Amino acid sequence: MKHGMDSARIVTQGTDWLATLSPNARQVRESGIVEIFNAGRELDDLIPLWVGEGTQPTPAFIQDAAIASMRAGKTFYTYQRGIPPLRQALSDYLSDLYAKPVPAENVFVTGSGMQAIMLTCQLLLGAGDEMVVVSPVWPNIVEAAKINGAVPVCVPMDFDGEGWSIDPEKLLAAVTPRTRALFINSPGNPTGVVIDRETQSTILDFAREHGLWIIADEVYAKLVYNGAKAAPSFLDIATPDDRVIQVNSFSKNWAMTGWRIGWMVAPPALGQTIENLIQYNTSGVAHFMQDATAVALTEGDDFVQQTIAMCRRGRDLCVERLGRINRVIAGVPEGAFYYFFAVDGETDSRDLAFRLLKETSVGLAPGTAFGPGGERFLRLCFAADYDKLDEALGRLEKALR
């Protein structure tokens, strides 16, 4: 139940097991999201809003495509960069979404958005290198950097009581001669921030000037609530010479969290190196899964629009029900599918999240999990069925008033 690894726990039978491990593995911390998820996942009347997934299973038309492919015998080793039809489908999808075409040769299929991040860290970060990360942020990012011996440097966003914003000056001030990359997540998990075009341009100019990579985590690109087709992307403004890698996932748009499939967009000159890293990490993604995601891209727009509508309703419900509680401090999320709120008088969000879990059986993620700036907050995933969300909000209202 304690946060992170406890060296006392790992000494058994006279062996100090921790001492036998690599320094990088030793310093990796348990995810503060997974910690509470593991503690409560078997509760009877649990409403789990702690992880970033909805309550609907993967839609039938995507399942059908996987099943047809499996039945057709697509169960063999396949292309390490992704099967050509999926890379082409991603190229078409992204070229439609953004201001510039994204060629298929720039697209690489990965075994989850998480793996896209890990591969990017392996690709760019050596021992002692620094990666500047805008926080609060999904905790897995800093840990992936640490596994590669790199040093994540978090720069907290500003919260003015109504919303989050990134100050490019503060970001750029964190850069040192050891900095190799800037990690920018927008729309933001957990904050719901959407970084505007002007800020992106400032950051890109700075990256060009200093030879830095930009890792653009744009997993929630389509989950914006201003009616736009997608959030502003670094792919809208980057040229082929720019050091920009987009990391992305099929999980959120198409209710495929459990499938573990994502992608990277990267300069094609890195293709052989990326292929090598895929080969030596997991050796590719199941062919029948890739066939299913190609169908998600070409036939999934209705489902995505329903998902966006459901998330918008969930967002509005959170703002209306929790936002009007005096003790609750939060803005209105512009993107992604999280309500990130502080509770006046509560300073330890981990303690609060475990307390609320016990009292209400509603599963929330503590802001302590998301690094500097998030300590006072709780994250609630509102991509849930109306009834479940309604019930969860009722329980929370009772506990928080």
Add this chain to the structure above:
Amino acid sequence: MKHGMDSARIVTQGTDWLATLSPNARQVRESGIVEIFNAGRELDDLIPLWVGEGTQPTPAFIQDAAIASMRAGKTFYTYQRGIPPLRQALSDYLSDLYAKPVPAENVFVTGSGMQAIMLTCQLLLGAGDEMVVVSPVWPNIVEAAKINGAVPVCVPMDFDGEGWSIDPEKLLAAVTPRTRALFINSPGNPTGVVIDRETQSTILDFAREHGLWIIADEVYAKLVYNGAKAAPSFLDIATPDDRVIQVNSFSKNWAMTGWRIGWMVAPPALGQTIENLIQYNTSGVAHFMQDATAVALTEGDDFVQQTIAMCRRGRDLCVERLGRINRVIAGVPEGAFYYFFAVDGETDSRDLAFRLLKETSVGLAPGTAFGPGGERFLRLCFAADYDKLDEALGRLEKALR
């Protein structure tokens, strides 16, 4: 078509892309197996015997289990260490196979045997640490170590013209103060060697004495041709205090190469650290795939016995047809499913493999891919349908006579 990365190839549009990458990523080499596979995979009359997979798709009863699970909505995030029923099924399976029980808490489900190796490298190897590897060996092992900044030290086995053997003295002589682990693969890919109990005991005693980890790659455990239930395993002789990790895969026994699912057996004291590493690499394996592999374990024995019989027949066919060619030098594989042979007068196996691909459209893996000791050899995977193997051997006989 050239082996490995070519720094000239990566310079485009005025940017020296290679120089922007981490030193570990820069030094990773293309797999010599994947290289030829990529070069020839679209040939019309290709008989691909270069990678380690059979010609049969995954059997229907395993597909059925995956489909039923997917249809039941098992498409959400799940346990990072593997779902409890699969860990229990693995515990039962392994406890039956080996001389000592393997508790479920020692078992961790991974996104391929490859990932089990990568996770183990992350777990044990820091920058500059050495891992002693018995070679010829699957090339992915040394590259996984290099991605973590470690130094693989290959110790070639002896080949006496009839078979391969490992000299523990040579292995132990390669150990330095920087050595953290010994990587031992048996039954051996590509050599077919099966390491005997006495040699394993000698190695384990030495590892105990020097505080070294043993990474036991036992993917081909059941593919032995002496009638035994399994090859001798380090799990038969290790105690709970021993630093032994078994890496393993569902790929070979159950024709599931394309699924990307495997496991590790490790001391349970490392459980939290292993869970963290899984979280930050790929965040687990699809629930519906895990349900399918549980069925493979509990209901798959007939299929495994058929696979072993098919491989034995394939092995005997290779020995009979290629072994009687005067120029062919090879032993009789005791395990795994590869015929590893040299051709008198041919010194560059990469050149020979590409030449045979062009002349015969039979895909073989060059021994150059497998490190010290393998340079003169070619690897043929004989886990193929009789007709395809017969046809391939006919073409090779013609070309090699």
